[in-house]
Amino acid sequence: MVVTRFPPSPTGHLHLGGARTALFNWLFARHNKGKFILRFEDTDRERSKPEYVDSIISALKWLGLEWDEGPYFQSERIEIYQKYAKKLFEEGKAYYCECSKEVLEKKKEEMLKRGLKPRYDGTCRDKNLGPGEGRALRIKVPEIEEIIFEDLLRGKIVFPAEEIDDFIIMRSDGTPTYHFAVVIDDITMGITHVIRGDDHISNTPKQIIIYNALGVNPPEFAHIPMVLGSDGARLSKRHGAKSVLEYKEAGFLPKALINYLARLGWGYGDQEYFTVEELIEKFDLQSVNLSPARFDQDKLLAINAYWIKNSDNKYLLEHLKYFLKSYDLDKFSEEYLLSAIETVKTRSKTLVEMAEMIEFYLVEEVSYDLDGAKKFLVSEIKPLLQKIVEDLEEIPLENEKKFEEYFRELSEKSGIKLKNIAQAVRVALTGKAVSPSLFEIMKVLGKERVEKRLKRALDFIESQR
Known part of the structure; x- marks a missing residue:
């Protein structure tokens, strides 16, 4: 599996x-x-x-x-790593090193001065040291020419073995190094495929050396581009x-x-x-x-x-609730919320935008954008808003074509541009000059909410005199 x-x-x-x-x-x-x-x-x-x-x-x-x-x-598996480390030591595949950080740093500096790539020189490899304070456990890298593994994406990858020294697998404080812990975890957890970034390619040879020392076949590797x-x-x-x-x-x-x-x-x-x-x-x-x-x-x-545009409205509602925590959504029916979402989903690039767009459906009184209100909620529009309130029961909210005909007739009889009437109603219902279509809004809000908001807009016009 x-x-x-x-x-x-x-x-x-x-x-x-x-x-x-x-x-x-x-x-x-x-x-x-x-x-x-x-x-x-x-x-x-x-x-x-x-x-x-x-x-x-x-x-x-x-x-x-x-x-x-x-x-x-x-951090909870240290004993497991120590058990495998002990096995490698007892089988002669790893050895303890007592070289201090200072000594190792000095060796590194000397190699750099000689133009060599820094690597551990095997000072403690044949000392037969046992565990002790200040001693780290190093793996014995076998004397081979190259390490080869087959990457599922890149094919055969070859590393010169001479570039790898006897690296530490357990630190002197008893904790594992990255390479050792990863290998032991992957063995004990039965990992069959290691899919990781290609910045890990250079780590793979050391890990293969540990697998081989333990007599375990490595998993399949696939290194994906960054x-x-x-x-x-x-x-x-x-x-x-x-x-x-x-x-x-x-x-x-x-x-x-x-x-x-x-x-x-x-x-x-x-x-x-x-x-x-x-x-x-x-x-x-x-x-x-x-x-x-x-x-x-x-x-x-x-x-x-x-x-957002192509998702089920119930799915959107579940994720949208996170952005509507300040509203008491329980007082609205699910049908109402889903219908509201339907009117804004094609206009929203993010759920944050959707939450902002849907706000006017969730408040008792909308907050007017003052520039829009002063521009469209004017005295000449007042008789038309009153007419719409009087006609609410007759306005066909189930038939978009007849709905548009009603507003066109209103425009023709009053001599006021349809756009100005629509914008006034839009600001009255949503507080904004940009929103979904009036037909969609009024259909979702329902006649009771529409009437209440139109009457408030009339009060606003009256207050501006």
Whole structure:
């Protein structure tokens, strides 16, 4: 069975690059009916924070990337690493080193002076030292010419073994180094496929050496290209990229962000928009592009607008509620809220915009945009607003064509431009000069609310005299 993992370090929030790596691992596992495991590489005690653990978990849940096992924490697995380290030492595949930091730094300086690449010279390799204070455990790198592994995306990758020295796998304080902890985790968790950024390619030879020392076949590796900014530099905040939860706050739908992240370096023909179900069905590693993907904020916004426009209103309501916490939504029927959403969904690029647009449906009294009110709620329009109030019972809110005919007749009989009448009614009902169509608004608000708001507009006109 396919088993993948996402192993973030809780030293910051989940950003787009990490979220895409998590998504590719999740999609590959789901496509192959396998398992997706979450674990935290939190052995950096100074930089790892519980609030980042919570933030990453919240981001993954919001995206819908639920895991099948975990979360595991490396900080809780120290005994497991120590057990495997002891095994390697007892089998003569690792040895203790008593060289201090000062000694190692001096050796490094001397090699640099001689024009050599700094590497450990094996001083303690044959000393037969046992464990002790200040001693780190190093793995014995075998005397081979090269390390070869087959990358699922890039084919055969070859590293000269001479570039790798006897590296430390357990520090003198008894904690594992990154390479050792990762390998032991992947072995004990049964990981079959490691899908990660191509900045990890150089880590793979050391990890393969550990696998070989333990007599375990390595998992399959697939190193995906990094996500770059529009200028070709590594993606960062200066490119406008935010953390996943910041995108939530900015009013993006999780399925829109998932769609966009999947398309960053992966494709299926010319298809641009994918549901999560379609991504699971169609995702494969062979379609991952080896060229670095470039982040495009405008494209992400366009995809979000597409999914707002084409999503079920109940789905939108569930996500929109987050931005409407200051309103008592319980006093409105679900039918009313869904109808209100229908009138603004094609005009909204984000849920923040939608929340602002829908506000006038949720208040007892709208706040007038004063410029619009003074321009359109004028004395000459007062008789027409009174006429509309009197005719409310007769105005056909179920027939858009007859509704428009009513307002055209009103314009013709009064000699006032249809646009000015419509804008006055619009400001009266919404407080703004820009909104969905009057027909849509009046149909959703209902005659009782419409009457109340028109009468208030009449009072406003009277107060301006």
